[in-house]
Amino acid sequence: MSVPPAVSMFIAAFILLNAIVGVVTYITLLERKFAARMQSRIGPYYVGWPHGWLQPIADAVKLMIKEDIVPAPADRAVYNLAPLVFLVPCMLVFATIPFAPGLGVADLNIGVLFFLAVSALEIVGLFMGGWGSNNKYALLSAMRAVNQIISYDLPFIFAALVPVLLTGSMQMSAIVGAQHGLAGWFVLYPVIGQLAFVAYLIAALAAENRVPFDILEAESELIAGFRVEYSGMKFALIQLGEYAHMLGTSFLGALLFLGGWLGPGPAWLGPIWFLLKAVFVFLILTWVRWSFVRIRVDQILAISWKLLLPATVVLLLATGFVVAAGGGRGL
Amino acid sequence: MNPADAVSGIREKFGVEPVVDGATVTVALPVDQWREAGAWAKSTLGCRYFNWLSAVDWKAEGLEVVCRVENLESGLVLFLRTRLGAGATRCPSLVPVYRGADWMERECYDMFGVVFDDHPDLRRILLPQDWEGYPLRKDYAIDTPHAPYR
Amino acid sequence: MDPEARKVVEIGYGGNERLIMNMGPQHPSAHGVFRALLVLEGETVVAVDAVIGYLHRCHEKLGETLTYVQYPSIASKTDYVAAMTSELAYVSAVEKVGKFEVPKRAQYLRVLVAELQRVASHCLWLGTWCLDMGGALGGGATVFLYCMREREAILDLFEALTGARLLYGFHQIGGTRYDLPAGWAEKARRTVDVIEQRIGEYEAMLEDNAFFLIRTQGVGVVSRELAEDVGLSGPLIRGSGVEYDVRRAEPYSSYGDFDFKVPVETAGDCYARYRVRMQEFRESIKIVRQALDGLPEGAISSRPGVKSVGQVRVPKGEGYARVEGARGEVGCYVISDGGPKPYRMKWRGASFSNLAILPHIIPGHKVADVVAIMGSVDPVFGEVDR
Numbered sequence: 128m129s130v131p132p133a134v135s136m137f138i139a140a141f142i143l144l145n146a147i148v149g150v151v152t153y154i155t156l157l158e159r160k161f162a163a164r165m166q167s168r169i170g171p172y173y174v175g176w177p178h179g180w181l182q183p184i185a186d187a188v189k190l191m192i193k194e195d196i197v198p199a200p201a202d203r204a205v206y207n208l209a210p211l212v213f214l215v216p217c218m219l220v221f222a223t224i225p226f227a228p229g230l231g232v233a234d235l236n237i238g239v240l241f242f243l244a245v246s247a248l249e250i251v252g253l254f255m256g257g258w259g260s261n262n263k264y265a266l267l268s269a270m271r272a273v274n275q276i277i278s279y280d281l282p283f284i285f286a287a288l289v290p291v292l293l294t295g296s297m298q299m300s301a302i303v304g305a306q307h308g309l310a311g312w313f314v315l316y317p318v319i320g321q322l323a324f325v326a327y328l329i330a331a332l333a334a335e336n337r338v339p340f341d342i343l344e345a346e347s348e349l350i351a352g353f354r355v356e357y358s359g360m361k362f363a364l365i366q367l368g369e370y371a372h373m374l375g376t377s378f379l380g381a382l383l384f385l386g387g388w389l390g391p392g393p394a395w396l397g398p399i400w401f402l403l404k405a406v407f408v409f410l411i412l413t414w415v416r417w418s419f420v421r422i423r424v425d426q427i428l429a430i431s432w433k434l435l436l437p438a439t440v441v442l443l444l445a446t447g448f449v450v451a452a453g454g455g456r457g458l
Numbered sequence: 459m460n461p462a463d464a465v466s467g468i469r470e471k472f473g474v475e476p477v478v479d480g481a482t483v484t485v486a487l488p489v490d491q492w493r494e495a496g497a498w499a500k501s502t503l504g505c506r507y508f509n510w511l512s513a514v515d516w517k518a519e520g521l522e523v524v525c526r527v528e529n530l531e532s533g534l535v536l537f538l539r540t541r542l543g544a545g546a547t548r549c550p551s552l553v554p555v556y557r558g559a560d561w562m563e564r565e566c567y568d569m570f571g572v573v574f575d576d577h578p579d580l581r582r583i584l585l586p587q588d589w590e591g592y593p594l595r596k597d598y599a600i601d602t603p604h605a606p607y608r
Numbered sequence: 609m610d611p612e613a614r615k616v617v618e619i620g621y622g623g624n625e626r627l628i629m630n631m632g633p634q635h636p637s638a639h640g641v642f643r644a645l646l647v648l649e650g651e652t653v654v655a656v657d658a659v660i661g662y663l664h665r666c667h668e669k670l671g672e673t674l675t676y677v678q679y680p681s682i683a684s685k686t687d688y689v690a691a692m693t694s695e696l697a698y699v700s701a702v703e704k705v706g707k708f709e710v711p712k713r714a715q716y717l718r719v720l721v722a723e724l725q726r727v728a729s730h731c732l733w734l735g736t737w738c739l740d741m742g743g744a745l746g747g748g749a750t751v752f753l754y755c756m757r758e759r760e761a762i763l764d765l766f767e768a769l770t771g772a773r774l775l776y777g778f779h780q781i782g783g784t785r786y787d788l789p790a791g792w793a794e795k796a797r798r799t800v801d802v803i804e805q806r807i808g809e810y811e812a813m814l815e816d817n818a819f820f821l822i823r824t825q826g827v828g829v830v831s832r833e834l835a836e837d838v839g840l841s842g843p844l845i846r847g848s849g850v851e852y853d854v855r856r857a858e859p860y861s862s863y864g865d866f867d868f869k870v871p872v873e874t875a876g877d878c879y880a881r882y883r884v885r886m887q888e889f890r891e892s893i894k895i896v897r898q899a900l901d902g903l904p905e906g907a908i909s910s911r912p913g914v915k916s917v918g919q920v921r922v923p924k925g926e927g928y929a930r931v932e933g934a935r936g937e938v939g940c941y942v943i944s945d946g947g948p949k950p951y952r953m954k955w956r957g958a959s960f961s962n963l964a965i966l967p968h969i970i971p972g973h974k975v976a977d978v979v980a981i982m983g984s985v986d987p988v989f990g991e992v993d994r
Contacts, residue, residue, distance in 0.1 A: 267627075339819050341745075
């Protein structure tokens, strides 16, 4: 009995969506535990034995039953829509990620392009939230968000294009396929690979609004930025979207630079390898987050336009030369 | 600038007799020489460091404004004081001379009701703007009822 | 912004699309209850009005209504982060007016706790300042928690000494109230050893971090002339190149016996103030060691205990005594009319004078710098508002 493609894709998407929500919920616990260890604390401990493993569930339940407050002067339609507009692109990025050969919703031949394009859409939700709240802090934060995301998407894209250029394809499974072999991972590619990976991580930090680039959240200046007025489920959606986006970026990083699902052992270990690599990338980002201080908005823009963008352009050109010298194929 | 020089300078310039205690020179001045004395202390004695300014309520004798400026290089401390006279509340402001006098004089106005002429922004600083009375005056009892929040 | 409270320090700007933003009185980086009315042009602050007084308790009136025995433990509530030095300022002033003797051992104990308090206070400053710049969900929180760990160790020492962790009541007219318990000196030595080593770790963590440097260097520059004119004291004036430390200028409580340096930086920016405080950590630890080594034997108070609070009387006179608190010159001006209470008590709080610098230096900076500058000033609002 064969299932029509539309139905099978729907089922796949349903499973994926729920899996993502589950992983995202627990990745918050991972981050909290990791940060706690960095800061010589224990972290969540009491909700669920051992070591507070029920904490994310408790948080989710708490946020769901909290009162939903809409400020009186808010622009209600924009305010209410913003969390959804923010969440959808963050979830959509997972559509093109294959978690093993053939295991994914849609392995598009422009997978990387789709990912980059959709992930940049989250800014619309951010700005709607900041504008719709009718709050000065939120407005400033929305202004900062637009500034920052426009400046950091370019280096982010350029860094992500280096593996694409080396592979000669935008299809994610093809990029993984090109990384076979002992030293096949693009992060091990001489010089270019390491530089591109570092540039990718920096740009990813900025694109995900993490410290040191979290100027739009900036709780010491703008309280909580664009989400200062959100509460309850809407706040939970924003939080979910943020972490989903972060996880998506980590998956992309693992896929582009760390060989995706490739790893020793039988083929069914593939998705687990992939998840472990994504968590590794996530932990690098977390590590940076919990050890740096935030920088100022003008400095963020300066770093992007004066340093990171020229550097990634040069890197991309260099990759192009390498590929051309190698006869059209990097490998 | 040591205290002895300061004493002779003050005697010559203002015609008052200062009291010396170690490096501290205390000068009691008439109120109309107040700002002149501040400017002179800053320019001639090198007392550029504005430490603090406050007032004392001597009940029937009226208010006295006191101010402490220092020369940090030589350690000279000049303690200026002036009696405003019974019932009087006006005093020249030192803000044109020392920028640090801004908040100190506002506090002094807030607590004693001393009105500093030429202060650029004389309003209450610690108490609410609509507070009634001047708490550090001796006739302000500590249990004075005050208006509830408005 | 009510029209009466509106006062802006304008800087040259030709535009007219301004945003008035209220930072505080309840704001994560207000360090207490402080309200800054910022007039913004985009992200740039063009004017600021500081509103203080939310924590005002009229300590000066309280001082006139409480006796010399009662007030020292209330004095600790002005600068509650460095309560030891607040108390010391009051009792020093009263001792000066009343010409009370203080035994040598009490003087050394006062130095000991004052310097430990300075280390604890600077720990809190470093943590909260980094929290301002790095965020509660970022590297700042990491530094904050490390610093709180160190401060905790000192508060444990104070708890063993006085039974209290924040407001001590350690000083009294004529000496100190408590003597060191057995084994305390050893514990204190071990604690400062650990802290000294950790200070080095924080310096490595912060000063090797380019982001920290660009956030602090050249931000909030206070010129030497402005610093003296406004009456800054403590690490702020020393960060602007003025070598002014009350411990040196007018040694009190046997500070002349100790060998220590007064760190001075000339840049006048946030980083210079940071450097001054980081060096003060080490100097304070040095003084703590010297005080523990050279602690003389003898009585801790020149005055027998009192049976009622009005028994300490001070002869007619007046005097001003000052001490170097963690934030600068903490002074107390006492006029006595011969009774058991002062006729007039003026409190010179270091934070009040230091905070007055904000309207002079903030305009022209970005919003993010406002919190960095405010944190580098290190105000404690108990002392600003008194």
